[in-house]
Amino acid sequence: MKGEVAIVGAGLTGCLLACFLARRGHQVTLYERRDDPRGRTPERGRSINLALSERGLDALRRIGLDGVVLAGALPMRGRMVHPVHGTPDFQPYSVRGDRAINSIGRGALNDALLEAATAQPGVRAVFGHRLTGLDPETGEMVFQTGDGEVKASAPVVLGADGAGSAVRAELKRYGTLTEDVDFLEHGYKELTVPPRDGDFALDPGALHIWPRGTSMVIALPNPDRSFTCTLFWPGEGPGGFASLDDPGAVERHFRAEYPDLVPLVPDLAADYLRNPVGVLGTVRCASWHAAGRVGLVGDAAHAIVPFYGQGANCAFEDVVVLDRCLDDTGGDWSAALPLFEARRREDTEAIAQMALANFIEMRDKVASPLFLLGRRAEHALERALPGRYVSRYELVSFSTVPYARVRRRVRRQHQAVAALAAAATLALGALAVRAASPGKRARSGRSA
CATH class of the missing domain: 3.30.70 (Alpha-Beta Plaits)
Structure with a gap:
């Protein structure tokens, strides 16, 4: 067996990460502040259904869980926009109308991942443990439980405990991290x-x-x-x-x-x-790791607002990227954790900005005739230039193209379309001038 890893947080990201690390041969302990959520009714009014798309499915596919999860999901192939008065309007997500994002309850997905994680050899989950202390230099942890204070330690400690991460708070207290919560x-x-x-x-x-x-x-x-x-x-x-x-x-x-x-x-x-x-907000912090043994993953490192449906998908993609970093560093955590941040930071900032922009689109623009005209034009371009022009939504939701690369590609596409439109306008103007010129010459000849 490889070394022990402690994961603080047995939510979606922590459970998926435990599955990946168990596959690598690590002994993993999941520490969760809540009681065991399996079989319990979700906290009223706090579920926020998830829209699982390709990035999340890609991570699940790698450990054979995509089919299990999708069995409890419902595909949504577009938006149904409801005006104050009148008939709702359906807007497909993809140009052919055949691609879908998948609605799934957070609780149901968490239960499935927790079951999968604890079924792995070497993985155990400990509930009712709230992290109150962490020494990043030694990996020593302090938890508050119903029976009082409990201490534990591990060679590697990973914070997968969400936007209000206790691990992040401990790193900030130790002076190894700065954060900005907007x-x-x-x-x-x-x-x-x-x-x-x-x-x-x-x-x-x-x-x-x-x-x-x-x-x-x-x-x-x-x-x-x-x-x-x-x-x-x-x-x-x-x-x-x-x-x-x-x-x-x-x-x-x-x-x-x-x-x-x-x-x-x-x-x-x-x-x-x-x-x-x-509450809703964006979390940014630096750095995501400390002392070569403590790291942050998912919302603990970079929480985003939910308006692109990418929160869980982005966190699941984190797990895939961290797994690749461990491959590329021969399993050396002191090298893999900074490499993970270096590879992932630009992408997480890109999706944070796109999620905020999509909030404005969803609340302000989707019912606008001008927006609908733009969407129809974009779909026409996708049909005319398959594979060469792809919308931002399709690249974000139906591919694993890195988020920062999506943003750059979409910017280039828009610039190219604007240049073509300008060239077409100039060409039409030249044709109009040319068409008018013979008439002018004829009139000049008659007057002479």
Whole structure:
């Protein structure tokens, strides 16, 4: 057996990472602050369904879990955009309409990955352990449990404990890390659209979106024929969470802004007032590693807002990249951890920026006739230039092209299209001048 690795966080990233490290022959201990989540009802109003796409599936495929996960997922081939009044409009994600992102509950995916991880030889999971201390020089850890303080140590400690990472906090306390957390003015709250007469109340083949300028609502389907409905609203101001604090205000706001949702959510006001408001933000820090033995992975290193559906996909891709770094360094963690950060930082910054930009697109632009015209033009280019012109969405969601390379490629494509448009305009102008010239010469001859 290779050396022991401690992974703090038995969420999605930690469990997947445990599977990859077990395959390499490591002994792995997963430390999780929560109780064992398997078989438990997810925390009310905190699930945020995931949109699993190619980057996440690629990571799962490498350890043979893609089929297991997709068995509990629902494919969504496009957005269904709901106006305040009128008929919803379906916008396919891919040019041929055949590619899909996959809706899956975070809890269901976590359970599947935790089962897979603990089934591996040499992997154990310890629950109810909240990290309260870490010495990066020695790998000594302190946990608070229901029975008091517990100490442990490991040659390698990896923080996969999410945006509020305790490992990151310990590295910051030791002075080996600086961080910047940029919170949005928007938060999120969840509601449930239950089945209607035993069937889906909305089309299950789409991600439903109600764009309203400065805010939006989305809904993703679940295998039990319900939808998880997430409100992304400002915290303050008219239409913000703080201003809608009584049943009457809630009902009036939904009837004015989301009239087709009202009949789909029984006890709308009660559920709204009962469920908590979550925060959204982007985490940036440097560096992601310390003392050659401690490292951060996934949201612990670079949390992003969820508006490109890439949070889990990006974190899963982290695991693949870290695994390659271990290959390239002969399993030397002191070399692999800085190499991982060097290879991954530009890509994680690129998707962080694209996710923020996509929030504006989703809430402001998807219902715009100009936006729809642009999408049709982009799909026409993809059909005319297969493989040469590919949209940003397809490159992000349906490929494993590095995020930073996606951004550069899309920029070049847009520049090329703009140059062609300018050249075409000049050519048409020249043709118009040429067409007008013989008439001018004829008139000049007659007047002479």
